[in-house]
Amino acid sequence: MGIGNVFNNQGGTATFGGGGSSDGTIKEVSFTNQTSLSISHDFSHHPSVIVIDASGNLIEAEVQYNSRNNILINFAVSVSGTVIIR
16 A cells, blocks of 8 residues: 555545645655654644655654644654654
8 A cells, every 4th residue: 555545545636745634635745854843734633644764664653733733743763764644
């Protein structure tokens, strides 16, 4: 299953790097050597969050919803990878 289909059970395509909410748009944010990461988005809801390391493995992280448009992600150790939100 491709990253774009992680959020889409019907096997459709997804749009990366955009903003939005109900249209199924996904925002992708890459990061390097971080123990925490703050992400602002314009989804106006608490989005689903997936974190993948640089090798493509899922990472367990603490996700805090600071507002309807901002999340804070905390990692146990410094890590590089990508956050995908929808």
